[in-house]
Amino acid sequence: MEHSTKFDQIRPFNDDEVHEALKQSVNHPIIKALLNFTFPDKDLEKVKEIVLSCHSIRDFQTKIIYNSVKNIIERTSEGFTHSGFEKLSPYTAYLFISNHRDIILDTSLLNVALYENNLVMTASAIGDNLVNKPFLLALSRLNRNFLIRRGLTPREMLGSSKLVSEYINNLLFKENRSVWIAQREGRTKDGNDRTQQGVLKMLALANTENSVMQYFKKLKIVPVSISYEFDPTDVLKMPELMAKHYDQEYVKSSNEDFNTILKGATGQKGRMNITAGRVIDAELDDIENSGEPANKQFQMLADIIDEKIYENYKLWPSKYIAYDLLNKTERFSDKYTEKEKRQFERRIERRVDTENEVALQNFLAMYANPVVNKLKYDKSKI
Structure with a gap:
């Protein structure tokens, strides 16, 4: 089967690549540890059998990752609730924009909610700095992550943003695949969630309509609120917050992101909730008809997304x-x-x-x- 090579540097695996990738990954010590965590009552041979029965990303997500996340919920939380998803339509691709606290768990919980409501699961954006080890890259591609390249020059950044924008457009309109993206670059360390205009401008780069706001209407933007009672990575975020307070440059240690992923998964989170808002629609007409300049219109949309995220944010x-x-x-x-x-x-x-x-x-x-x-x-x- 031939695939377009245009998106190869950022896309997840195609379904016909999944089985081979699993065969190559199944014996990696960390993948083994993940599988042991997911199926604690099964011996390794039986687990390998389940893994190698996966021939698509959906197989892998529903047979493996769904069970992993349910185990994380069971062992490290006081329960997980979701709401608002019952108002969304099956077989429909949405663009989910959410606040962002946990590198892996945010989208994992979103996909649990989508799966349990029989909705289209997402392809999810992830920074390439988070998957700089081969097994992490393989795992993310198996879990339908696509890469956002970090640390680029301004010129490279524009080319990369155009490619990502086009890829998101391709997912939503050609593949009928829902997409998740955070409201800003990177996680919010200080709990002060804000939608960045830059994210919205990146999404608009693939627009060929007359109006950006009418293009956003076609994207079916759903604001999503993710709230944890306790953040298991709170203490890990402190050095960066302190550096910011003192206006000092903060340099990450080499294993910092990986440690954060592990701590986010294994640490106690108390109660967790994820709520989907309704599709942003009529508001886009209001913005378009406001007569405001383009920059102001992007800010108006960012403000609406913020408002919807806070409206549904669960305050523990x-x-x-x-x-x-x-x-x-x-x-x-x-x-x-x-x-x-x-x-x-x-x-x-x-x-x-x-x-x-x-x-x-x-x-x-x-x-x-x-x-x-x-x-x-x-x-x-x-």
Whole structure:
């Protein structure tokens, strides 16, 4: 079977490449560890049999990854809920734009919600810096990730952005494949979720319509809100937040991203929720008819996506506690119990030098910012 080579440097495996890739990966020590975690009650030969029965990405996602994620939910959380997906249509490709906290888990949970609602599962964007080991690249391609290239010159960046934009267009309109992309480049470390105009401008590069907003209407943009009660990688985000606070350059250690992936998967997360909003539609006509210049129109759309993400963002007790501790108030004391507050204070003491006011403030802000933003957009829901 011949494939277009245009997207080869960024695309996931095609279905006819899956079986061979699995044969080559199944004995890798880390893949073995993943399989052992996924099927703890089966011996390795039986597990290999299941793996080698996969002949498409859907096979791999539903037989292997779905079970892995269900095990992660079972062992490292107090439960996972999803809502809003029942309002979406089967056999329909959507562009999901969400806030982004966890490198792997965000899209994994989204695909669990899609699978359980009989909806089209996503191809998902991932930075190529996160898959710089061959087995990670293979795993991401098996899980229908496509690559966003990082660390490019401005000129290379434009070419890369055009290619990604065209690939997303191809997925949605030719392959009828849903797509996930984060609202900004990289994860939000400080809990202050904002949609970047740059992401929207990249998506628009493939537009051949007369109007950008009518093109966005065709993309069927669904804002998605992902919220964890506790972030198992919170302490790992602190050095970068501290460097930012002191206006210092932050340089990642060589294994930092990989450690974050592992900690995100294995660390305790409390309760987790993912909620899909409705497709952004009539709002795009309003933006187009506003008469505002193009840049302002992109910002108006970014603001609408932000508003929808916060509207559906699940505020757990930890967020309210952090807000009250940060602001030395009891404004939200009806949203949590004394026991929950004590538990959260113990979490802080285990993770931060509480004598260091800057570290403490940064840690609390990471949890409190979703409350601040929800207040800004949606006072009635608090």
